[in-house]
Amino acid sequence: MVVINSVSAGIITALVGFTSSFVVVLTGLRAVGASESQASSGLVALCIVVGASTLWLALRHRIPATTAWSTPGAALLTTAGASAMGFDEAIGAFILCAALLLLSGLWPALGKLTAAIPTPVAQAMLAGVLFPLCLKSISGLSASPAAVAPVVVIWLLGIIFLPMWAVPLAFVGAGIVIAVHLSRSGFSIDAAELLPTLEWTSPAFSVQAAIGIALPLYVVTMAAQNLPGVAVLRSYDYEPPWRDCLSSTALGSLTAAPFGASTINLAAISAALAAAPETNVPADKRWRNAVVSGLTYLLLAGAAAAVVALAGAAPTGLIAAVAGLALLGAFGGAVQGAWSDAALRLPAVLTFLVAASGITVAGIGSAFWALVTGVIMTMAANYSARVQSRRLRHGR
Template sequence: MERETEAALAVGVVTSIVGFTSSFAVVVAGLQAVGASTAQAACGLAVLCVLQGAGSIWLSRRHRMPLTLAWSTPGAALLVSAAGLSIGWSAAIGAFLVTGALLALTGLWPWLGRTVAAIPPPLGQAMLAGVLVPLCLEPVTAMSVSPALVIPVVVVWLVLQRWAPRWAAPAAFALAVVLVVVSVLHSTGSIPLRVPTLELTAPTFDWAAMIGIAVPLYLVTMAAQNVPGVAVLGAAGYQVPWRESLLLTGFGTVAGAAAGTHAVNLAAITAALPASAQAHPDPAKRWIASAAGGGFYILLAPAVPSLTMLLAAAPPGVLESVAGLALLGTLAASLTSALTTVSDETGGRLPAVVTFLVAASGTTALGIGAAFWALLAGLLLRFVLRTPKAARHAAGRTTTGR
C-alpha cells in the first residue's frame, strides 16, 4: 500500500474519532432530553454511526470526492432545549420522521431549499446560539456539583484549546470517561457493559412536536450542517451533489427514526480534514479518507451502548459538562455570525438579539418550544423595524426577477 493511501486511511480514522468523541455527549443528552431511555439513546447513537458511516462510504466512492456524513450536533443541542415540552419519546420519533422527510423533500423540490434560504441568516444563527446557551452553561454550574470530575475535564479542555484545539473536545471526553470509570468502579465495583440491541419505537404525530421539534430541527440541520458542509467542500474545490446528498441523508433519517436517529446530514467542521492535502496530495484520491472514516464509524457502533451506559452512571453534571465544552466553539461562531452580518436597514442587531434571548429563555407556549417562538419573534421584529428604503429595494428586486 502506497504511503499516500496509508495517510488517507489515517486521516479518515482521525476524522471519525474527532467527530464521534467531540459530540457523543451532546447527542446522548439530546435524545434523553426528549424522552429516550438509556437503552433507546444508545440504540439511536449506534444506528446513527452505521447510517452516516455507510452513507459516507457510498457517496465518496460513487462520486470520488471526500463526502463525509455526520449526525446533527446542533440538532441534538436543540433537543436538549426542548426537554420542557414533555412530549414523550414516541412523539419525538414522529418529529424525527418529519425532519427526515423535509430533508429529502428539499432535495426533490428546490423551492423548499429557497424558502429556507430566505430566512435571514443572522436570525437562524441567533436561534442556534440561544439554543446552545443553557448547555454551554453546564460546565460552570456542574463545577459546584461534581468538582472532582468536572474541573479536571475543564482544565484539559482549556490547555488543549491553546496547543491543539482540534483535540480539545475529544481529550475532554476521554478524560471524562476515565474519571467516570474510576468513580463507577469505586462505588459499584464493576463497569456497566451492554450488548448492542435494536430498540424500535412506533411514532406518534403530535402538532406541538412537529412545530417545536421537527421544524426547528430541520432548519438548524440545514443552516448549521448542510449549507456549511457544502461551503467547506466548495472551498476545497469540490462540487457537492446536493440533490443526491439530501435524498440520501433525508431517507437515511427516515429509515433510522424509529431507532432514535434524529438527523443525518453532511459534515461541516470535520469535513475539512478529508478534503485537505493532509488526506492525499491528489484531490481525486481524497475520497479514500472519507470512505475510511465511514468504515471506522461503523466499527465504533458496537461500543456505543456500553459508553452510553457508562455515562448514564456518571455523577450529575458530567455528561452535560462535556457536551457544553464541545459546543462552545459553535456558540461563539453563531453569536459572531448573528451580530456581525446584519444591516441597519432591516432593524440592525435588535431582531437577532431578541431571537437569541427568546431561544435562550427556554420558554414554551401552547406546547411549542422556545426555538420556534424565537424565530417568529425575530422575523416579526425585523418586519416592524424594516426601513421603507429596504422594503422598496426588496420590491424592486422582486419586480426585476419576474
C-alpha cells in the first residue's frame, strides 16, 4: 500500500506541476522571441532537467525534495521581452541567471544580499508582472467567448469541488476546445511536430538583457521559488541541503539554457504534494514520492512537443486566458505579500505600478525599473521613519 501511495503522490505532483504552468512557460518563451520549435525545445529541456534534478536530490538525500521550472520567472519574461533583441540574447540572460544561482549556492553572501531586498518590494514586482497576464483571463472572454467561457466554467467548478485540480481541469477543457476547433476548421498538425526534439540556440550577451531579464529573473527565482521551497520542506520537518539544492538546479539550468529553457529551482507549491503527511506515506519513505515525480517528468518530456503543437493550434486568446487562470493564485499570494507591511505600503504600490506598466527605458524592461523604484522608495521611507523617530525623542 505504501508503494501505491508513493506512486500516486509522485504522479500527481508531476502532473499538477506540469499542467498548472506549462502554458505560462510557452507564453514567456514566445515573448522573448522563441519560435514554435524553440519553445517546444525549451519545454522538453525543462521537463528533462526537472526530472533529472528531482531524482538526484531525492536519491542522494532521501528527502522528498522536488524541483520545478520557475513559473513566476516565465511570467516575468512576458514583460521583459523588450530587453532582448532576439531569442539568442534571452538565452544569454538565462545563462547569466543560472550562473548567479550557482554563485549563490557556492557563495552564501550573494543569497543573503538577495534576501535583503524587502519582501513587499519583491512581491510587488512579481504582482505587477503577473497582473497583465491575469487580465487575459478576463479579456479572453470578450475576445473569444465561445472558446474561453467553457474553460472558465470548468475552472470554476474545479475551484468549488476539486480545488487542487482546478487548473489542470481547465487545461483539459482547453484541450477539448482545441480538438473541436481543429475538427471544424480542418486544420491539421504535421506528425513531425509531435515528436520531442532539442534545438540548440547559440547564446548572445547584451547589457540590456543582463539587466532587464537575468537580474529580475534571478530575484524572482530566489524570492518566489527557492526560499519558499526550503520553507515548505522545513514545515514538514525536512532539512533541505541548501547548497546542493541550489547548485544542482543551477547546473541543470546552465545545461538546459542553450536548448531554450529558462530556469529551474526548488518546487514551492507543488512540493507539498510530495512531502505532506496527506500522501499516507511514512515520513522516512516520502523521498520515493519525489523519485516517482522525477520519473514522471522524464516521461512528460516525450509528450511536451505534442502539447506545444496543440497549444499553437488553439483559438485566439484561449491559451493566454488559461495562463491567466493558472496565475491567479500566484498573483493573490504576491499581492498579499506586497501589502503585508504598512510601513512599506507606498514603495510596494509604486513598485507594482512600474512593473505592471510594461515600460521600457534604455532598452530595459519594467521589472528591473520596478525593483529600482522599490529599493529607492524603501530607503526613503526608512530615512523618513528615522527622522520622525529622532524628532519624537527630542520632543519636536
